[in-house]
Amino acid sequence: MASERSPLLQVENLRIAFATRRGEVTAVDGVSFAMAPGEVLGVVGESGAGKSLTGAAIIGLLEPPGHIAGGRIVLGGRRIDNLPAPEMRRLRGKEIGAIFQDPLTSLNPLYTVGRQLVETIQVHLGLGAAAARQRALDLLKEVGIPAADRRIDHYPHQFSGGMRQRVVIALALCANPRLIIADEPTTALDVSIQAQIIALLKRLCRDHGMAVMLVTHDMGVIAETADRVAVMYAGRLVEIGPVRDIVRQPRHPYTAGLMGSIPTIGGRRDRLQQIDGAMPRPGAVPPGCAFHPRCRERFARCLDERPNLLPAGGGAAACWLHAPAEAAAVPHG
Amino acid sequence: MIAFIIRRLCQSVAVMLSVAFIAFALFTYVGDPINNIVGQDTGLREREQLRHQLGLDDPFILQFARFVGHAAEGDFGLSYQYARPVSELIAERLPATLELSLVAAVLALAIGLPVGIYTGLHRYSWLSQLMLTASLVGISLPTFLTGILLILVFAVILGWLPSFGRGSTVALGWWTTGFLTIDGLKALILPAITLGLFQMTLIIRLVRAEMLEVLRTDYIKFARARGLPNRLIHFGHALKNTLVPVITITGLQLGSIIAFAVVTETVFQWPGMGLLIIQAISFADIPVMSAYLVLVAFFFVVINLIVDLLYYAVDPRLRIDRAAASGHGI
Numbered sequence: 001m002a003s004e005r006s007p008l009l010q011v012e013n014l015r016i017a018f019a020t021r022r023g024e025v026t027a028v029d030g031v032s033f034a035m036a037p038g039e040v041l042g043v044v045g046e047s048g049a050g051k052s053l054t055g056a057a058i059i060g061l062l063e064p065p066g067h068i069a070g071g072r073i074v075l076g077g078r079r080i081d082n083l084p085a086p087e088m089r090r091l092r093g094k095e096i097g098a099i100f101q102d103p104l105t106s107l108n109p110l111y112t113v114g115r116q117l118v119e120t121i122q123v124h125l126g127l128g129a130a131a132a133r134q135r136a137l138d139l140l141k142e143v144g145i146p147a148a149d150r151r152i153d154h155y156p157h158q159f160s161g162g163m164r165q166r167v168v169i170a171l172a173l174c175a176n177p178r179l180i181i182a183d184e185p186t187t188a189l190d191v192s193i194q195a196q197i198i199a200l201l202k203r204l205c206r207d208h209g210m211a212v213m214l215v216t217h218d219m220g221v222i223a224e225t226a227d228r229v230a231v232m233y234a235g236r237l238v239e240i241g242p243v244r245d246i247v248r249q250p251r252h253p254y255t256a257g258l259m260g261s262i263p264t265i266g267g268r269r270d271r272l273q274q275i276d277g278a279m280p281r282p283g284a285v286p287p288g289c290a291f292h293p294r295c296r297e298r299f300a301r302c303l304d305e306r307p308n309l310l311p312a313g314g315g316a317a318a319c320w321l322h323a324p325a326e327a328a329a330v331p332h333g
Numbered sequence: 334m335i336a337f338i339i340r341r342l343c344q345s346v347a348v349m350l351s352v353a354f355i356a357f358a359l360f361t362y363v364g365d366p367i368n369n370i371v372g373q374d375t376g377l378r379e380r381e382q383l384r385h386q387l388g389l390d391d392p393f394i395l396q397f398a399r400f401v402g403h404a405a406e407g408d409f410g411l412s413y414q415y416a417r418p419v420s421e422l423i424a425e426r427l428p429a430t431l432e433l434s435l436v437a438a439v440l441a442l443a444i445g446l447p448v449g450i451y452t453g454l455h456r457y458s459w460l461s462q463l464m465l466t467a468s469l470v471g472i473s474l475p476t477f478l479t480g481i482l483l484i485l486v487f488a489v490i491l492g493w494l495p496s497f498g499r500g501s502t503v504a505l506g507w508w509t510t511g512f513l514t515i516d517g518l519k520a521l522i523l524p525a526i527t528l529g530l531f532q533m534t535l536i537i538r539l540v541r542a543e544m545l546e547v548l549r550t551d552y553i554k555f556a557r558a559r560g561l562p563n564r565l566i567h568f569g570h571a572l573k574n575t576l577v578p579v580i581t582i583t584g585l586q587l588g589s590i591i592a593f594a595v596v597t598e599t600v601f602q603w604p605g606m607g608l609l610i611i612q613a614i615s616f617a618d619i620p621v622m623s624a625y626l627v628l629v630a631f632f633f634v635v636i637n638l639i640v641d642l643l644y645y646a647v648d649p650r651l652r653i654d655r656a657a658a659s660g661h662g663i
Binding site for chain 1: 550552555556557559561563565570573647648650
């Protein structure tokens with residue numbers, strides 16, 4: 001596991017809650033994981049599983065009424081979840097970059113891409129106008145924008161979706177951050193463009209030694225890109241481990257269900273498996289294991305005792321099947 | 334760009350022609366102009382003679398062409414009421430109305446814009462709530478009532494400001510201005526507030542709504558994720574994106590300020606075009622009415638043209654047509 005090196009990011013027991021009229025609703029509950037420098041961690045789960053919220057919490061952009069209600073986030077040995085707003089602002093873009101889902105709406109339509117790059121570079125690196133523009137130009141070249149010296153003065157609407165996502169990536173790279181939170185970076189793109197963007201992210205990650213937290217619901221993208229995978233369900237981390245292990249032999253019944261629902265070329269299965277039922281909404285998560293109502297392997301302990309991450313295979317799974325005492329027991333359910 | 338301007342100019346000419354047509358129809362169909370000129374005991378023959386002299390028996394198209402030709406030169410004939418050229422009457426009154434409208438519009442923008450931005454950025458602060466509640470009063474009070482209340486408080490009870498008229502003015506050529514005397518400036522305050530109040534509250538609410546909308550967009554979130562300081566995000570990125578709708582409404586409102594100065598001018602006995610048109614209507618002074626109609630339409634058309642050009646300056650997406658055609662969109 002990557003945690004043998006000193007971790008770049010540590011998330012410990014993170015809890016994100018929303019203040020509503022009916023009291024606090026917990027959307028992310030007790031999530032812990034670590035990321036090593038230069039590591040690509042894929043975070044998967046259904047919509048509403050809390051994966052984007054976790055990313056937003058790390059970069060300090062949770063939108064009210066959402067807030068961090070517990071736990072710690074440590075970046076490079078420095079606790080960042082309780083930083084005052086101006087310090088967190090200086091951290092954003094400089095140490096943690098972000099890439100959002102929709103490149104069409106991530107750029108301000110009224111300014112040229114060059115201007116948006118230059119302002120970001122100047123805010124973080126304090127370069128002069130000419131040096132900042134040169135760096136902007138270099139970044140555009142690095143992310144593969146053809147004729148960058150001409151394109152730098154173009155407006156976002158003059159770029160295609162894939163090119164815009166490259167510009168967004170260049171913007172995230174402005175200050176050479178150590179960590180990039182990429183929230184569904186390829187979801188809004190054509191399949192053929194997706195592969196290019198993923199290849200670009202992988203190359204940048206390797207060249208700059210950046211760690212990338214890749215939030216997506218696309219297992220294909222994860223299998224292609226990530227070193228490790230974290231699977232989230234109903235605001236909890238249910239399984240984490242090396243991507244190879246999890247794709248080949250998932251240890252949590254939910255992950256297994258998730259893998260079973262992916263179509264494969266060659267058609268070895270006649271039907272895609274599906275998991276019956278739906279993920280519980282925040283605030284309506286059942287006691288015990290959050291997945292137990294939908295789980296085919298549940299037993300008595302799952303109903304009232306919440307499992308923590310237990311070592312399983314090359315990683316860890318939050319499932320009582322992997323408790324030392326239960327491992328040999330016959331599931332009945 | 335040039336094609337765009339030419340297209341807009343053609344549209345403007347079409348609008349002006351239709352308005353001129355309505356103004357012209359006033360003459361022809363609202364009563365008989367001869368009746369308005371001659372006395373009761375004028376004989377039929379003399380009436381016919383006069384009708385011929387004035388060209389009123391010419392074909393409709395010819396009369397309309399003549400009207401447009403004269404109007405283009407600023408000639409709208411003689412006022413029935415004053416027996417003086419309408420152009421002279423309007424030239425006398427125009428400066429008063431334009432100065433009042435200008436001050437009202439500047440006031441509305443100078444207060445409306447910052448308050449709108451503030452209430453948009455600080456949604457839940459008590460000051461925002463207070464200003465929004467106050468703006469509700471401004472938007473719901475009718476103009477004449479605001480005017481009368483202001484007169485009551487500042488002219489009658491406190492005695493600080495004059496309740497009517499323009500005060501003393503200074504003539505600069507044919508233009509008379511109230512900007513250069515203390516008296517004239519004091520007289521401007523109450524009518525300008527009355528006239529600008531509604532527009533001001535409208536601008537506050539518009540800017541606030543636009544600000545809230547823009548602050549929710551992805552590019553503002555992304556600007557935060559890039560670590561830009563708040564000031565740059567709010568005033569550099571968000572404000573500029575709210576400008577297009579704000580320019581539209583402000584432009585249209587400036588037109589309405591000029592056109593609907595009528596009520597305010599009546600309340601304050603302001604010697605502008607509004608007062609002139611009210612008197613003209615009660616006297617059925619059709620040349621004055623039609624001239625006013627054409628003039629107000631002209632203001633609207635010019636303002637709209639300027640608004641369109643401002644869009645062009647603000648939003649690069651409107652400038653793209655040619656670039657896209659030459660193959661820059663990859």
